Amino acid sequence: MPRKPDARWLLLGASGLVGTHLRAALAGRDVAMTYHRESVPGGMPLDLADPEAVTRVVRDTRPDVVVVAAADAFVERCEREPRATRAVNVDALRGVAAAVRDALLVVFSSEYVFDGRNGPYAEDDPTAPINEYGRQKVEVERIAREAPEHLVLRVSGVYGWSRARTSFVAQLVDKLRRAERFRVPSDQLVTPTPAPDLAAAIVDLVDQGAYGTFHAAGPEILERPEFARRAAAAFDLDVALLDSVPTAELGLAAPRPLRAGLRTDKLRRQLGHGLPSSYEALRAMRRDEPAG
Numbered sequence: 001m002p003r004k005p006d007a008r009w010l011l012l013g014a015s016g017l018v019g020t021h022l023r024a025a026l027a028g029r030d031v032a033m034t035y036h037r038e039s040v041p042g043g044m045p046l047d048l049a050d051p052e053a054v055t056r057v058v059r060d061t062r063p064d065v066v067v068v069a070a071a072d073a074f075v076e077r078c079e080r081e082p083r084a085t086r087a088v089n090v091d092a093l094r095g096v097a098a099a100v101r102d103a104l105l106v107v108f109s110s111e112y113v114f115d116g117r118n119g120p121y122a123e124d125d126p127t128a129p130i131n132e133y134g135r136q137k138v139e140v141e142r143i144a145r146e147a148p149e150h151l152v153l154r155v156s157g158v159y160g161w162s163r164a165r166t167s168f169v170a171q172l173v174d175k176l177r178r179a180e181r182f183r184v185p186s187d188q189l190v191t192p193t194p195a196p197d198l199a200a201a202i203v204d205l206v207d208q209g210a211y212g213t214f215h216a217a218g219p220e221i222l223e224r225p226e227f228a229r230r231a232a233a234a235f236d237l238d239v240a241l242l243d244s245v246p247t248a249e250l251g252l253a254a255p256r257p258l259r260a261g262l263r264t265d266k267l268r269r270q271l272g273h274g275l276p277s278s279y280e281a282l283r284a285m286r287r288d289e290p291a292g
């Protein structure tokens with residue numbers, strides 16, 4: 001059943017990449033928001049590592065929809081600091097889920113729940129994470145599925161602007177503009193996902209009353225160097241500054257699922273359309289670059 005347009009939303013992590021674009025997609029709606037270190041207008045400070053504060057924020061705002069875009073989302077940090085990152089990514093979500101009564105719980109997962117041996121994957125393919133980030137995401141999914149109503153959104157390679165300019169494309173653009181070389185894994189697939197369109201799709205899914213697990217990602221599964229070339233070209237930057245390097249030579253702590261990739265047929269069926277191609281979305285990203 002479609003959700004009422006006057007639903008009250010609680011957006012945890014409104015200052016991050018996904019949160020920034022969700023804020024824009026939810027403009028004019030009834031939304032309470034939290035940030036951690038980077039304040040956002042009208043937002044409340046919240047540290048997910050503080051269980052009492054988490055419960056208080058959910059109880060006080062009495063939301064119909066809770067979106068947990070807050071996370072310690074760095075794969076390498078999860079591998080090196082499993083306890084600290086688990087407290088934020090998994091334990092805090094348990095606290096959110098316990099405080100949420102009959103609200104829809106929306107959480108983010110990743111293609112890293114798969115081992116990357118024989119992707120691309122559909123929503124119901126068996127999970128087999130090969131690093132700590134992926135193991136935490138499997139737990140995130142399990143906690144969400146125990147809630148009365150949930151949306152588990154698996155995303156991959158989200159790109160767009162945020163204040164911290166942390167997305168792959170933002171980092172690539174910033175480096176190439178300084179005429180610095182940029183290393184790209186030569187052996188990893190990615191399903192690039194434009195953040196503004198991801199945010200719009202999430203709002204549509206919620207409004208439609210959709211629930212369950214969705215691969216909320218762009219329509220193309222690409223080799224990372226190909227996506228990097230498309231990004232450099234879209235911003236008229238020098239593709240010769242890109243270096244393709246095998247993942248094994250990048251000195252990473254966390255093993256990567258190399259041949260993953262997310263099939264998005266279910267999302268397309270639900271929405272009646274897919275997300276835009278990387279050509280189109282990269283052009284829009286260049287057009288929408290914040291001044292300064």
Ligand SMILES: NC(=O)c1ccc[n+]([C@@H]2O[C@H](COP(=O)([O-])OP(=O)(O)OC[C@H]3O[C@@H](n4cnc5c(N)ncnc54)[C@H](OP(=O)(O)O)[C@@H]3O)[C@@H](O)[C@H]2O)c1
Nearest residue numbers: 013015016017018036037038047048070071073108157158
């Ligand atoms: N980006 C991707 O390509 C990608 C791919 C797969 C899955 N995902 C998942 O999608 C979700 C959103 O990712 P994102 O790219 O938007 O991440 P992000 O840009 O790193 O944003 C993280 C958000 O979490 C907040 N946060 C961090 N530590 C916190 C803490 N201890 N307490 C409260 N809030 C805290 C940050 O607040 P401050 O900025 O205010 O400190 C920020 O709002 C995550 O679950 C991530 O794992 C992302």
